[in-house]
Amino acid sequence: MKKQDYTFNFEVYDTINDLKEEDKWLLNEAREVTHHAYAPYSNFQVGAIARLNNGEIVAGSNQENASFPVGLCAERVLLAAASSLFPKVPIDTLAISYHNEKGDSDHPISPCGICRQSLVEYESRVGHPIRLILGGMEGKVFVIEKAEMLLPLSFTSKDMK
Ligand code: THU
Numbered sequence: 001m002k003k004q005d006y007t008f009n010f011e012v013y014d015t016i017n018d019l020k021e022e023d024k025w026l027l028n029e030a031r032e033v034t035h036h037a038y039a040p041y042s043n044f045q046v047g048a049i050a051r052l053n054n055g056e057i058v059a060g061s062n063q064e065n066a067s068f069p070v071g072l073c074a075e076r077v078l079l080a081a082a083s084s085l086f087p088k089v090p091i092d093t094l095a096i097s098y099h100n101e102k103g104d105s106d107h108p109i110s111p112c113g114i115c116r117q118s119l120v121e122y123e124s125r126v127g128h129p130i131r132l133i134l135g136g137m138e139g140k141v142f143v144i145e146k147a148e149m150l151l152p153l154s155f156t157s158k159d160m161k
Contacts (some may be wrong), residue, residue: 006152016135021095023093023143026051027135029059030097037061037074043101046074046109050082050094053128056073058082058091074113090128094119094147097135108134108142110150119147120154 013019016027021061026049033047041064048060059080064071075096083089098109110132111119129146145148 001054008149010145010149010154013054015139015143016141019133019141020145022051023085023095023133026093026095027094027097027133027141029057030095030133030135031099031137033061033074034097034099037099039068040062040064041068041071045099045101047098048074048078048094048096050078050091050130052082052086053090054086057084058085058087068116073112073115075111076118079086079118083122088126090126091122091130092128093131093133095133095135097137099137106139107136108140109136110134110142110144115146116151117154119153120156123148124156 016024019027028045029049033049035046037045038065039045039062046062052058058078058081060074060081062072062074063077099104119130123146129148131139132144132147135141
């Protein structure tokens, strides 16, 4: 038996103002996109926005449903839109923010487990990492080099070969 390490590094910025201009713009847009969410059940509006490798910008927001499991997270709405509008074009950077009607929005949130799986699939199908910028309406910002880092030992198509 041997122990295997998994090392996970990410950047932590004290505020959005410490980001480079293009990242600051993207996170500000993610904050704006929270207003497009349909979240009457959780009152937790999530906004996601991506810059594609061809320069196009694609947005997504969470879309809930009275039948709760039907609801979709902002990240998967974005991935479906990107793939439909610009098939095969890699996503360079994806920013995620949120507005919490019942509480604060002062720390980054990171994608849920299902969205992590979807992000990893997207990275592998286009052969390009997705850089993530995570931040609330205020407070610290995390930058993660590749979404894959959030899902160690993930199940992928390679496992089915
Ligand atoms: N949600 C997202 O859209 N993305 C996340 O990363 C976490 C959670 C949504 C799902 C649901 O509509 C609401 O936030 C509360 O969980």
